[in-house]
Amino acid sequence: MNRLKELRKEMDKYEINYYIIPSSDAHQSEYVPDYYNGREFISGFSGSAGTLLVGREKAFLWTDGRYFIQAETELQESGIRLMKMKMPGYETIDEWIKINLKKGEVLAFDGNVISAKDYIKYEKIAEENDFKLKTKRDILVDIWTDRPKMPTEKVFNHEIKFAGKSTKEKLLEVRDQMKILKGENYILTSLDDIAWLFNIRGNDIDYNPVTLSYALITVDKAILYVDNFKINKEVSQKLESEETIIKEYSDIFRDVKDLEDSVIIDSSKVNAKIYLSIKKTIRIIEHMNITTKLKAIKNAIEIKNIEAAQVRDGVAMVKFIKWLNENVKNLNITEISAADKLENFRSKGENFKGLSFNTIAGYKDHAAMMHYAATEESKYTLESEGMFLVDSGAQYLDGTTDITRTFILGDLSEEEKRDFTLVLKGHIALASANFLKGATGENLDILARRPLWDYGIDYKCGTGHGVGFFLNVHEGPQSFRQQGSNTVLEPGMIITNEPGVYKKGKHGIRTENVLLVTKSCEDEDMGEFYKFQTVSYCPIDLEGIEIEMMTIEEKKWINQYHKTVYDKLNSYLNNEEKEFLIIQTREI
Numbered sequence: 098m099n100r101l102k103e104l105r106k107e108m109d110k111y112e113i114n115y116y117i118i119p120s121s122d123a124h125q126s127e128y129v130p131d132y133y134n135g136r137e138f139i140s141g142f143s144g145s146a147g148t149l150l151v152g153r154e155k156a157f158l159w160t161d162g163r164y165f166i167q168a169e170t171e172l173q174e175s176g177i178r179l180m181k182m183k184m185p186g187y188e189t190i191d192e193w194i195k196i197n198l199k200k201g202e203v204l205a206f207d208g209n210v211i212s213a214k215d216y217i218k219y220e221k222i223a224e225e226n227d228f229k230l231k232t233k234r235d236i237l238v239d240i241w242t243d244r245p246k247m248p249t250e251k252v253f254n255h256e257i258k259f260a261g262k263s264t265k266e267k268l269l270e271v272r273d274q275m276k277i278l279k280g281e282n283y284i285l286t287s288l289d290d291i292a293w294l295f296n297i298r299g300n301d302i303d304y305n306p307v308t309l310s311y312a313l314i315t316v317d318k319a320i321l322y323v324d325n326f327k328i329n330k331e332v333s334q335k336l337e338s339e340e341t342i343i344k345e346y347s348d349i350f351r352d353v354k355d356l357e358d359s360v361i362i363d364s365s366k367v368n369a370k371i372y373l374s375i376k377k378t379i380r381i382i383e384h385m386n387i388t389t390k391l392k393a394i395k396n397a398i399e400i401k402n403i404e405a406a407q408v409r410d411g412v413a414m415v416k417f418i419k420w421l422n423e424n425v426k427n428l429n430i431t432e433i434s435a436a437d438k439l440e441n442f443r444s445k446g447e448n449f450k451g452l453s454f455n456t457i458a459g460y461k462d463h464a465a466m467m468h469y470a471a472t473e474e475s476k477y478t479l480e481s482e483g484m485f486l487v488d489s490g491a492q493y494l495d496g497t498t499d500i501t502r503t504f505i506l507g508d509l510s511e512e513e514k515r516d517f518t519l520v521l522k523g524h525i526a527l528a529s530a531n532f533l534k535g536a537t538g539e540n541l542d543i544l545a546r547r548p549l550w551d552y553g554i555d556y557k558c559g560t561g562h563g564v565g566f567f568l569n570v571h572e573g574p575q576s577f578r579q580q581g582s583n584t585v586l587e588p589g590m591i592i593t594n595e596p597g598v599y600k601k602g603k604h605g606i607r608t609e610n611v612l613l614v615t616k617s618c619e620d621e622d623m624g625e626f627y628k629f630q631t632v633s634y635c636p637i638d639l640e641g642i643e644i645e646m647m648t649i650e651e652k653k654w655i656n657q658y659h660k661t662v663y664d665k666l667n668s669y670l671n672n673e674e675k676e677f678l679i680i681q682t683r684e685i
Contacts, residue, residue: 274387320342426481457488486607500611561576563593
């Protein structure tokens with residue numbers, strides 16, 4: 098409440114009626130450096146996705162179904178109303194602005210952190226409603242006195258033995274697409290795309306090995322904009338050998354103003370400040386980032402590396418499960434100490450570079466919050482009963498992992514066992530799909546939901562997301578979701594399969610593996626078909642399954658999957674661990 102008051106004083110000073118604070122940084126990143134956590138600073142809501150709108154008297158926060166329970170808790174007594182996205186009875190932020198902003202009023206935001214796409218949308222509404230937009234001021238500057246500094250982590254090379262392709266090769270592919278789009282210049286601002294294109298990595302954002310940077314690709318030049326103090330001689334020499342020019346991070350704005358020819362941008366990624374720097378006379382070609390599709394389809398070397406990383410990750414998971422099973426009755430294990438123990442097992446693996454996100458370790462009703470983060474104040478101590486959900490992953494030089502298992506720590510109720518089984522049935526239905534070329538994640542999402550829908554249960558999130566290669570754990574454009582997932586699935590794409598059940602005050606269940614899209618079969622008359630290869634290797638807790646609910650085909654799937662898990666992992670385990678894995682992967 099005090100921070101809202103201070104913000105409103107600044108709004109009065111600059112004659113602002115409404116101020117928007119999004120979750121993003123200047124690159125429209127999902128996860129951001131602490132410097133950009135202004136929405137959390139003002140609202141107290143710590144989820145990764147949400148938009149705060151503050152007026153002189155009222156304030157609203159929009160977030161999606163992953164965070165409803167968490168947001169309700171964190172916004173208590175804040176004076177901020179929760180707006181549940183895609184739920185009946187709640188306007189979108191655009192609708193609210195269109196209905197409520199009056200002639201002559203001012204809507205403001207920092208143009209650095211609002212996308213060009215959103216700016217264009219707000220500009221249109223402002224013209225229709227005759228209110229004004231202000232984009233040049235970050236009014237948090239004067240009230241956020243202990244604001245974290247901008248990150249200063251060093252850049253390092255990602256070797257071609259991991260990446261599979263050189264920057265030169267990738268630039269050729271980008272320029273081929275630029276020709277097709279008839280664009281002379283291509284402005285690239287999303288950090289994972291830049292890291293992929295230039296085969297560099299950094300540590301500017303927790304869990305995401307990227308560096309704050311921009312790029313400008315022309316028909317004959319490739320310019321990387323990054324703070325020079327982050328670049329050592331090795332990185333500089335490598336980039337220069339790949340015909341890349343290095344300029345200071347902030348030089349992008351001056352260079353954009355000087356452009357004379359057509360420009361390709363992804364308006365959902367380029368920020369409003371850059372967009373407004375482009376001359377009005379220049380033709381702007383709006384298109385999804387060229388690099389997004391290119392990096393989504395993993396090359397043969399990347400796929401081979403991913404397999405190795407997933408096996409290594411599976412070994413760590415088995416060691417963790419064994420430790421958990423043997424010690425839950427004897428040790429004082431909390432949600433936090435369990436997550437720390439799993440990280441310790443992972444850290445001993447080759448090429449380990451850290452976690453791929455903050456581990457979600459939720460016991461009992463805490464697991465009903467999809468993105469629950471335990472604190473010293475909120476943590477539960479595990480007991481020999483109920484379920485413990487652990488969603489975790491790691492960054493390795495040769496791949497990024499993401500896996501969820503719901504562990505059975507003791508007796509379950511009939512409802513818990515039924516829900517666990519329904520989640521597994523949905524997981525199997527999607528994992529075993531055979532689908533026609535041209536299918537999208539939107540087409541297939543229903544497969545995972547159908548077993549749950551039969552019992553009147555749904556989950557308020559997508560079923561799966563793309564995964565980067567030693568990059569962001571959430572990577573587009575492919576995903577499984579009911580709406581807005583219209584990217585055609587192609588061989589080489591990596592995507593998660595993670596249906597779940599989340600019941601407030603009761604329990605949360607999720608079973609997640611990573612899938613690789615591969616070719617299934619082809620017929621001259623029927624067309625080309627694809628399927629999924631599961632590349633996560635970790636046992637699914639058999640104690641949670643209601644066997645009578647499983648079909649013969651589903652039992653065959655779980656038995657074959659567990660055989661694969663044992664075959665992939667056993668040679669990396671000692672005799673005691675092998676015996677444990679034999680039990681965990683026994684046939685049902």
